[in-house]
Amino acid sequence: MKKPKILIIMGSDSDLPVMEEAAKVLDGFAVPYVMTIASAHRTPARTEALVKDAERSGVNVIIAGAGMAAHLPGVVASHTTLPVIGVPIDASSLNGLDALLSIVQMPPGIPVATVSLGKSGAKNAAILAVQIMALKDKALAKKLLGHRAKMQEEVEDKARRLKRKS
Amino acid sequence: MKKPKILIIMGSDSDLPVMEEAAKVLDGFAVPYVMTIASAHRTPARTEALVKDAERSGVNVIIAGAGMAAHLPGVVASHTTLPVIGVPIDASSLNGLDALLSIVQMPPGIPVATVSLGKSGAKNAAILAVQIMALKDKALAKKLLGHRAKMQEEVEDKARRLKRKS
Amino acid sequence: MKKPKILIIMGSDSDLPVMEEAAKVLDGFAVPYVMTIASAHRTPARTEALVKDAERSGVNVIIAGAGMAAHLPGVVASHTTLPVIGVPIDASSLNGLDALLSIVQMPPGIPVATVSLGKSGAKNAAILAVQIMALKDKALAKKLLGHRAKMQEEVEDKARRLKRKS
Amino acid sequence: MKKPKILIIMGSDSDLPVMEEAAKVLDGFAVPYVMTIASAHRTPARTEALVKDAERSGVNVIIAGAGMAAHLPGVVASHTTLPVIGVPIDASSLNGLDALLSIVQMPPGIPVATVSLGKSGAKNAAILAVQIMALKDKALAKKLLGHRAKMQEEVEDKARRLKRKS
Amino acid sequence: MKKPKILIIMGSDSDLPVMEEAAKVLDGFAVPYVMTIASAHRTPARTEALVKDAERSGVNVIIAGAGMAAHLPGVVASHTTLPVIGVPIDASSLNGLDALLSIVQMPPGIPVATVSLGKSGAKNAAILAVQIMALKDKALAKKLLGHRAKMQEEVEDKARRLKRKS
Amino acid sequence: MKKPKILIIMGSDSDLPVMEEAAKVLDGFAVPYVMTIASAHRTPARTEALVKDAERSGVNVIIAGAGMAAHLPGVVASHTTLPVIGVPIDASSLNGLDALLSIVQMPPGIPVATVSLGKSGAKNAAILAVQIMALKDKALAKKLLGHRAKMQEEVEDKARRLKRKS
Amino acid sequence: MKKPKILIIMGSDSDLPVMEEAAKVLDGFAVPYVMTIASAHRTPARTEALVKDAERSGVNVIIAGAGMAAHLPGVVASHTTLPVIGVPIDASSLNGLDALLSIVQMPPGIPVATVSLGKSGAKNAAILAVQIMALKDKALAKKLLGHRAKMQEEVEDKARRLKRKS
Amino acid sequence: MKKPKILIIMGSDSDLPVMEEAAKVLDGFAVPYVMTIASAHRTPARTEALVKDAERSGVNVIIAGAGMAAHLPGVVASHTTLPVIGVPIDASSLNGLDALLSIVQMPPGIPVATVSLGKSGAKNAAILAVQIMALKDKALAKKLLGHRAKMQEEVEDKARRLKRKS
Secondary structure, three states: OOOOOEEEEEOOHHHHHHHHHHHHHHHHHOOOEEEEEOOOOOOHHHHHHHHHHHHHOOOOEEEEEEEOOOOHHHHHHHOOOOOEEEEEEOOOOOOOHHHHHHHHOOOOOOOOEEOOOHHHHHHHHHHHHHHHHHOOOHHHHHHHHHHHHHHHHHHHHHHHHHOEEO | OOOOOEEEEEOOHHHHHHHHHHHHHHHHHOOOEEEEEOOOOOOHHHHHHHHHHHHHOOOOEEEEEEEOOOOHHHHHHHOOOOOEEEEEEOOOOOOOHHHHHHHHOOOOOOOOEEOOOHHHHHHHHHHHHHHHHHOOOHHHHHHHHHHHHHHHHHHHHHHHHHOEEO | OOOOOEEEEEOOHHHHHHHHHHHHHHHHHOOOEEEEEOOOOOOHHHHHHHHHHHHHOOOOEEEEEEEOOOOHHHHHHHOOOOOEEEEEEOOOOOOOHHHHHHHHOOOOOOOOEEOOOHHHHHHHHHHHHHHHHHHHOHHHHHHHHHHHHHHHHHHHHHHHHHOEEO | OOOOOEEEEEOOHHHHHHHHHHHHHHHHHOOOEEEEEOOOOOOHHHHHHHHHHHHHOOOOEEEEEEEOOOOHHHHHHHOOOOOEEEEEEOOOOOOOHHHHHHHHOOOOOOOOEEOOOHHHHHHHHHHHHHHHHHOOOHHHHHHHHHHHHHHHHHHHHHHHHHOEEO | OOOOOEEEEEOOHHHHHHHHHHHHHHHHHOOOEEEEEOOOOOOHHHHHHHHHHHHHOOOOEEEEEEEOOOOHHHHHHHOOOOOEEEEEEOOOOOOOHHHHHHHHOOOOOOOOEEOOOHHHHHHHHHHHHHHHHHOOOHHHHHHHHHHHHHHHHHHHHHHHHHOEEO | OOOOOEEEEEOOHHHHHHHHHHHHHHHHHOOOEEEEEOOOOOOHHHHHHHHHHHHHOOOOEEEEEEEOOOOHHHHHHHOOOOOEEEEEEOOOOOOOHHHHHHHHOOOOOOOOEEOOOHHHHHHHHHHHHHHHHHOOOHHHHHHHHHHHHHHHHHHHHHHHHHOEEO | OOOOOEEEEEOOHHHHHHHHHHHHHHHHHOOOEEEEEOOOOOOHHHHHHHHHHHHHOOOOEEEEEEEOOOOHHHHHHHOOOOOEEEEEEOOOOOOOHHHHHHHHOOOOOOOOEEOOOHHHHHHHHHHHHHHHHHHHOHHHHHHHHHHHHHHHHHHHHHHHHHOEEO | OOOOOEEEEEOOHHHHHHHHHHHHHHHHHOOOEEEEEOOOOOOHHHHHHHHHHHHHOOOOEEEEEEEOOOOHHHHHHHOOOOOEEEEEEOOOOOOOHHHHHHHHOOOOOOOOEEOOOHHHHHHHHHHHHHHHHHOOOHHHHHHHHHHHHHHHHHHHHHHHHHOEEO
């Protein structure tokens, strides 16, 4: 078992169906990660400890997902200078607009790299983490090109199946 | 000088013109307070220390104001079981909707008592804090009645000056 | 049966599934309450009478929930200097944004302590009410610490069950 | 001086620049009105008394303007079965969306006839009030046709001045 | 069969489940009405003809409901000086915000009395129409008082059934 | 088989249920089209090639549908001076507001003709394309009049079935 | 003087600073147009007559700009099968969101080609109109390529002036 | 002069006052960059060429800023597997909500790391880029700690100056 390079952290176990999309992508790239729960509000000390541990153990990127007043990514970012990626989760009646603004509108000095809402965002968070790690890992950079080529083929495949001419 | 009963905390000195409306109201009620700056993201340790200090020194209510992804009130609330009042500040191009949602949409377990945006909210935060303290302070409760009577007179005064009949 | 310390009031019986989350939390803290219905618009006199009764009978905090143009919390606040907590309810096609803005954007002078939308908000309203009462009740303050410790354990428990390492 | 047929009521004297647009339109139609201030929150008793007085003194329509959590039109409507017209006023950083939703989203049973935001709305509130009164006043109905013809001529006049052909 | 006093008009038959709430209220007040379909965009001539007919046949108030870019109430208002009540219908993915703004934000000169979104709005449109007609019909005015008393009793009834004390 | 005059392009095969509404309308007008998939982000080269091919093969109008950060219509427009019609698709939790703003708010110089969200928009995109082509095709212009007459009859038919008089 | 090919129509003379951006673009392409005022609500008959005249006199495309509840483009489209381009104008406190939704969310059957808000939109409306006319005018198609090349050069020019290397 | 490690690209020279905040931050960290203009829509070929050049010349991170339908960051991301950071710019009447949604809501497969609106976002984009580069550059990682310490001191300094006790 390799040392985790990515920490995936979510505010509640109800966020798991969204956040495991990130884990699946990392599995596909064979990038080792650890995934856990910490609440910015109910367990602030646990959150800080997890982040400090991650820094010490060689984690490169932290992916944090949360809904409502989604403070987790920002709180994580306040405890580290590692890149933090925030995934807004649609967990209230406001369609995730609350989570999106709570994550993306970070004040100057402490950035959070925000991706799209929900499962699309969780996938993109993982790809972004891989892109960041690929800057110092040529094998990973090559895998990214393969991943993109595969997406391209999938689109072309679907296009062949759908193409309709009147 | 009396021991402060209210801690007013803001994310940045640019929030001062808004937050000093709260201080003025407390001055009017002769409720002792301390007002300072702490950033949830740039100074998380300082924020936690201020909150713990406030708890120990007998503060009753914490008023926290912030703009953008306004995490300060929620982060304060994560460190205390004192009532926390959040003032959303209009400090970005999104008209304060970002701050409002970041403050009010707290997940279950850790409430933040949210008031209106900007100066109106800062005033109301102070009145709400006084209302809370008045539950155990009859003199303060009486002052609140006087405050309300005064507001009523002001409305009636203005009505007399404005009244127009065609 | 103890004298109620909290009045829970809602605009319509359709709000009950949301507002009874507040009642459950108060049950958990053994804080006596009374829960009833009053409409700001259909029964303005009843609303005022309930509030005046609550003041006289020693109620400490009023929790008011409403949807759409949710005037109930503000109307309640206009009749008392007790702290009023407003719970916006998602009861129209606008996802509760109407209720949220109608409750939180109170003009200066008459605050309403607004919490998050729907069931999360009803829970938080009750916790906030307990936090306010705990300022003069050490046993309650201790229970709050226990409540928070329990939430923390629940998060850690869930984290243990979910933790996944690639 | 004729008995007022319209009561114009506003939440604060800061709303006067908007609401006097309604008065000007009524002056144009020679419809007698009275214009005053009452706050739904700071002076609930005064608000109720004004409405009851209006009913007794033969007022036909009440026009109420307010900003922020604009409860005034709804509170007025809760005290009368006269038609109530609500003018949302842009008086906060949220561009009047708060006032609009607080006025228009009335629950079933107690309608408020809502018009557009700000000065346009104040003008339209007065015209709507005249349209309502014209149902039992043929002279007024005739004036309305004249008013519309005049608007039409103004558009045509402006069209003549602007018309440009390349 | 009495001559209709209210014209209810909707943009599409898919709006019927909403708009028949207005018809039911009018039935309750025994106010004669006619209900039909006309599209502002697909049948502009029919819309104009219906409005002109309504004026001639003694209709007092026109209630128009529409969704999406809901132009019907405004187009109706452009052809008459009768009071026009607009019901925004939630008929697109934007939750009716499109219909609400398209109806309420009428430019100065041509008002539309806008009510709340959907079924609540349709009910309120009918009550508002009755309130307008009651200005010249004392029997109707009395019925309105009865209607309001009944609503009040219903709230009190529900309150008795729900009342819970811990 | 005639040479296609319209290219319908969508970002993903999940957009097909929406976009085939455009195809059905074109079938009704017997306007030849080709419908395919290309992603602005996953297959930028394919997108450009499709557009250049379309230009060469005599396509008159391109209809492009996409959801989320819907860049496809704008990217298509960047590669051609043919008229491009954009259909925003409701494919995220934000109700299509993201797609709508991403398509309609094109900077000066490169227009996209934006239509309504979802299936209504796809239908209208096709009608708009036919309206554009009808400028040089009198038979098509005549068909458009027939199409509009048919819509009118449908409304009148529905009106006859629904008409209700109390 | 050539026969106008484009009709530019606006709801009010206050829209002129926005809409003359469209005229300037058409001047640049030497496309003849006529620009005038008509209000959908204040002058519905004038609006219809202008549209019918335009059809008869050989106009190809109608550009209609309006703010608030911007019905003008939709009303114009209800009277013609010519392509109609709608320019939403930011003329109220709601930042033009009201105009945008009122124009773009047309129900199925009657499209309006909507462009971006304000001056950018007015420019793009004119370019879109030229793109439509260029389908049957090779000289115009060539001018469009020149226009695009010029925009490209301007970007490159600005890039040369701005380019900064640390 | 060192080889640039960051490419800063903006859609228009009007974005310079925002984007040079990113340049200043990079100057502070002595990270070499190049800053230029390219429009996703007016110069798609130039945009692609710049991105491909950047990849070849060893650029690590691309920062792209744009307003309105802000496609530039997404279009850049479609041409590279380097990490792309998007800065939404408030350049229209919609307060930047259009730019924010156009940048952050990228479909699955092609992430853009989105930061806050305007100057705060430009600063944070640069800090995020430095955080990414610091993963393979210990000196830079150390500078980041210094940068954060300095921000902390600034907050404490301001707190000392502001601290007020009643």
